[in-house]
Amino acid sequence: xxxxxxxxxxxxxxxxxxxxxxxxxxxxxxxxxxxxxxxxxxxxxxxxxxxxxxxxxxxxxxxxxxxxxxxxxxxxxxxxxxxxxxxxxxxxxxxxxxxxxxxxxxxxxxxxxxxxxxxxxxxxxxxxxxxxxxxxxxxxxx
Numbered sequence: 783x784x785x786x787x788x789x790x791x792x793x794x795x796x797x798x799x800x801x802x803x804x805x806x807x808x809x810x811x812x813x814x815x816x817x818x819x820x821x822x823x824x825x826x827x828x829x830x831x832x833x834x835x836x837x838x839x840x841x842x843x844x845x846x847x848x849x850x851x852x853x854x855x856x857x858x859x860x861x862x863x864x865x866x867x868x869x870x871x872x873x874x875x876x877x878x879x880x881x882x883x884x885x886x887x888x889x890x891x892x893x894x895x896x897x898x899x900x901x902x903x904x905x906x907x908x909x910x911x912x913x914x915x916x917x918x919x920x921x922x923x924x
Contacts, residue, residue, distance in 0.1 A: 810843060810902070811921040812874075815912045819843040819902070832903060833858040841904045843922070849899040853891045856884040862906035867898035872920045880906045 818840035
């Protein structure tokens with residue numbers, strides 16, 4: 783009985799700890815406009831992305847260790863997004879504006895030909911509002 787109580791308490795502590803982990807944040811700048819971003823660095827953060835979120839304040843920057851073709855989809859994403867692909871030289875190579883949420887079991891992928899090391903998600907039409915375009919340099923502080 784005592785062993786079950788200890789295991790139960792450990793599970794509660796682990797769950798409470800996981801719920802209190804805050805995602806790392808940073809700031810990037812494009813065209814003299816700075817954007818606060820949540821960083822998605824771990825596999826779990828990248829997999830979850832913006833799923834089930836009803837809003838986005840700033841953006842989410844997905845950070846990879848290498849540059850390759852990246853595929854993104856909108857499964858279980860509740861808000862429309864601009865998806866911006868950035869290469870290892872921190873130059874924007876592709877923008878998919880106003881990417882709509884997907885509520886189906888099978889969702890289309892955004893899979894540009896260009897390689898990317900970073901992918902930035904912003905609220906829909908934010909890239910147009912900020913004048914962000916392919917070829918722009920992105921200041922990423924790491």
